[in-house]
Amino acid sequence: MSPGVATAQQQAELLKDQGNMYFKKERLGAAIDAYTEAITLCPVVPTYWTNRALCHRKRNEWERVEADCRKALELDKDSVKAHYMLGLALLQSKQHGEAIKQLEKALELGRGGKPGTYMVEEIWQELAKARYSDWQQAALIREQRQQELKYLCERLLKQDFEKRLALANESTAPKQQKPVEIDGVIHLDDEDEAASEDGKSGNSRKDLTANHEIHLATLKDVFDKAGTPDQPVEVPDHLCCKITMDIFRDPVITPSGVTYERATLVEHLRKVGKFDPLTRTSLTADQIIPNLAMKEAVEAYLDDHGWAYKTW
Numbered sequence: 001m002s003p004g005v006a007t008a009q010q011q012a013e014l015l016k017d018q019g020n021m022y023f024k025k026e027r028l029g030a031a032i033d034a035y036t037e038a039i040t041l042c043p044v045v046p047t048y049w050t051n052r053a054l055c056h057r058k059r060n061e062w063e064r065v066e067a068d069c070r071k072a073l074e075l076d077k078d079s080v081k082a083h084y085m086l087g088l089a090l091l092q093s094k095q096h097g098e099a100i101k102q103l104e105k106a107l108e109l110g111r112g113g114k115p116g117t118y119m120v121e122e123i124w125q126e127l128a129k130a131r132y133s134d135w136q137q138a139a140l141i142r143e144q145r146q147q148e149l150k151y152l153c154e155r156l157l158k159q160d161f162e163k164r165l166a167l168a169n170e171s172t173a174p175k176q177q178k179p180v181e182i183d184g185v186i187h188l189d190d191e192d193e194a195a196s197e198d199g200k201s202g203n204s205r206k207d208l209t210a211n212h213e214i215h216l217a218t219l220k221d222v223f224d225k226a227g228t229p230d231q232p233v234e235v236p237d238h239l240c241c242k243i244t245m246d247i248f249r250d251p252v253i254t255p256s257g258v259t260y261e262r263a264t265l266v267e268h269l270r271k272v273g274k275f276d277p278l279t280r281t282s283l284t285a286d287q288i289i290p291n292l293a294m295k296e297a298v299e300a301y302l303d304d305h306g307w308a309y310k311t312w
Contacts (some may be wrong), residue, residue, distance in 0.1 A: 012042035019051060028055045046076040053085050062092040080109045084123055087130070096134040103127040111250050111262075111290070121263060124249040131302070143227065150223045154216065161212040168208060239298050243268070243277060247302075251294040256281055259291045 019034035035052035042048070053068035069086035072079050087102035107127055110120045235247050241261040250262040256279040260268075268277050269285055276283045 008041045012038040012045065012048065015041070016048060016051065019055075023051070023055060028058055031055050044075060046072040046079050046082065049075070050079060050081040050085065053082070057085055057088065062089045065089040066093075078109055080106050080123075083109065084126075088126060091126075091130055091133075096130060096137070100127065100130050100134060103130055120250055146223055146226055150219065153219055157212065157215050157219065161208060164208050165205060168205060235301065239294070239301055248291075248294055248298050251291040251298070252288040253291040253294070254279075254283055255287055256283075259294050260288075262288070262290075 015034045015038035019031045019038065022028070022031035022034060032052055032055045035048050035055065038045070038048045039052070049068045049072035053065045053072065056062075056064040056068065065085055066089040069082040069089065072082040073086070076082070083102045083106035087099045087106060090096075090099035090102060103123060103126055107120065107123045110123055240247055241251075241264060242258065243264050244261055246261070248259070248261055251259050252262045252265060253259045254265075254276050256276050258276060258278050260277070265277070265288060266285060269283065274284055275281060
């Protein structure tokens with residue numbers, strides 16, 4: 001490496017440090033300028049781009065956040081900060097699907113790091129909000145379509161009822177008998193009267209009205225059940241941490257077979273003691289492993305229920 005390149009990198013690092021100092025003091029404009037100079041000197045360092053993106057985020061300059069994060073990901077596709085802030089920026093432009101993908105990637109990468117070194121909980125919270133918002137939008141569309149279909153079905157049922165009622169009224173209405181001459185003798189034709197009597201059986205106004213009400217009640221029941229998946233639900237206990245009693249974000253399992261939320265268990269081991277909170281058996285941080293089966297179960301449950309459960 002030539003001396004000139006080394007000097008440029010050293011200067012860029014000094015500018016980054018200045019930017020960090022300005023950022024801590026909430027001097028965002030000065031911080032952005034420092035990070036920009038660092039990028040100019042050494043544009044291949046992803047941290048400079050994510051640091052500047054963080055400043056833009058503080059100023060709600062979301063288009064700039066997106067641009068800087070995309071550049072950082074070109075340089076480092078595993079940057080947790082870049083995926084996370086890009087997800088937040090995409091949410092601002094209502095790109096929920098892509099935003100969720102970015103936040104999921106940030107959560108995956110954050111979980112893979114050393115426990116407690118990154119804001120896994122914060123990423124989870126934002127991901128849950130994004131998924132809930134996406135679910136709400138989809139649920140609203142489903143509800144509108146179901147209401148339109150229900151209204152159409154009710155209208156068709158009403159038309160059918162009124163048609164049957166008219167036919168029934170017509171068949172039961174008294175009709176004028178016509179005289180018929182048979183062998184020189186005048187008779188009154190009673191066929192219409194017989195047909196009228198036949199029309200009364202099973203087609204009375206009372207029967208038709210009762211059937212119509214049954215059809216409407218059945219229709220309501222069908223649409224009520226169709227809307228059930230879009231109702232808020234309670235998460236089962238087995239999908240919740242036994243300490244926090246909240247849904248698992250990053251479940252881990254101990255040698256005793258008990259599953260906990262990673263951050264909660266690590267905090268217990270650090271502050272309370274090196275033992276399993278429930279079984280009281282000896283336990284250290286290097287003995288806990290991710291519970292992938294529980295993680296998949298939580299994801300499947302929330303997907304099946306449209307994230308109708310608010311996880312924040």
